[in-house]
Amino acid sequence: MARDPLSRPRRERLSTTSAVRKDPERPSRLRIWLRRRRGLARPLLLGGLGLGAMALLVVAVRAADPLQRLRDLAGAVGAFGEIGEGTGLAVGLVILEGREHTPRDLIVSALGVSRGDPILDFSPEAARRRLETISWVARAEVSRQLPSTILVRIEERRPFAIWQHNGRFAIVDRSGQVMATEHLGQFETLPLLVGAGAETAGAALYDELRRHEAVRDRVQALIRIQERRWNLRLHNGTDVLLPAGNERVALERLAELQQEARLLDRPLAAIDLRLSDRLVLRPSREPEPAEAPAPRDGRTARRG
Known part of the structure; x- marks a missing residue:
């Protein structure tokens, strides 16, 4: 007699480990441990998240232009200059190399920066272009060295x-x-x-x-x-x-x-x-006779 296929016994996957029946009313040791340390769990969690975010930020800054990353962060909060001031990133020193004849006041005017200005607001590229409009300057290089230094190198034209x-x-x-x-x-x-x-x-x-x-x-x-x-x-x-x-x-x-x-x-x-x-x-033409020099006391010179 053929067996009905629908009457075959149901197959179930069983765990190979022995199951221990637990009383649902009895809390496990893990739950008890967590309840006792619930006051420490939140600070630990927040600290871990903070360290993770800081690590991601460091990796991102190292993987790209650090100054551009700072600009992006500043732009996200809408306070580029205020961040520079608040973090101490202000111009404290300008180093100039290569100047011999170029007037110093022209260089200062072309840089357009003063001590104490937010260094992140300063554009090295714009300053370079302004410097190269000075007639003495053939080429210029401008860079920022955080936290507070601007380095300027100029190559002057040689007077001929x-x-x-x-x-x-x-x-x-x-x-x-x-x-x-x-x-x-x-x-x-x-x-x-x-x-x-x-x-x-x-x-x-x-x-x-x-x-x-x-x-x-x-x-x-x-x-x-x-x-x-x-x-x-x-x-x-x-x-x-x-x-x-x-x-x-x-x-x-x-x-x-x-x-x-x-x-x-x-x-x-x-x-x-x-x-x-x-x-x-x-x-050449014959030179004309020179006049007798006037005496220092004003008297007329005697002709011999």
């Missing part, structure tokens, strides 16, 4: 020459960038460039002059003529006319003439090297 144009003088670098127009006395040993365009083209000609020391030492000024060629004004007043675009060959020729005939030491008004196949010399 004094540029004279329209009766005004300025200090320029090799690219022609004007760096200063006042207090130029300390730069009097720099080469003198004269005329429109001389500030940007002068470095190339000066580099050629440096190859011929005997010529360079006698040059007082490099004069740009109509922004296309150069004259050299010597200390004795002689003008050397150089050809446009062929200065190297002309200077080599001039150095040879100086070595062979001491040409640059002669009383000449001009030495014209613009023609490659000839040398044109213009003699």
Whole structure:
């Protein structure tokens, strides 16, 4: 006789451990222990949660930009500046490196920060951009060193020459960038460039002059003529006319003439090297007789 499948006995999973029947009315030892220590459970729980949150915060700060994390935290409570003041993160020291000629007041103005200001309110990137607008500053680096220090490093443009144009003088670098127009006395040993365009083209000609020391030492000024060629004004007043675009060959020729005939030491008004196949010399005018110096007591000098 076939057995009805619905009449099969029900299968149940049984625990392999022996079950002990407990009296529901009798509290377990664990419950008694917890009841006795209920007063300590809440502080322990809160302390554990606090330590866990602090650990998560430390990991997050180390994994990303610490300053950005501080900004995010400050923004979450809407009190960025107040947090900086409340935690003592205020500007206490500004360290400046690399300054030689840049006026100090211009640097202070560009930084835009004062002692005691919240350091988290200070933007190093914005300060860097302002510093690089100063004519003396080629590059700048600005950083914060928490809790209270701002570090500023600048790289100045190097003064190359004094540029004279329209009766005004300025200090320029090799690219022609004007760096200063006042207090130029300390730069009097720099080469003198004269005329429109001389500030940007002068470095190339000066580099050629440096190859011929005997010529360079006698040059007082490099004069740009109509922004296309150069004259050299010597200390004795002689003008050397150089050809446009062929200065190297002309200077080599001039150095040879100086070595062979001491040409640059002669009383000449001009030495014209613009023609490659000839040398044109213009003699200077005869000097006029000097007047007799007036005597110190005001009496008329006796002529012999």
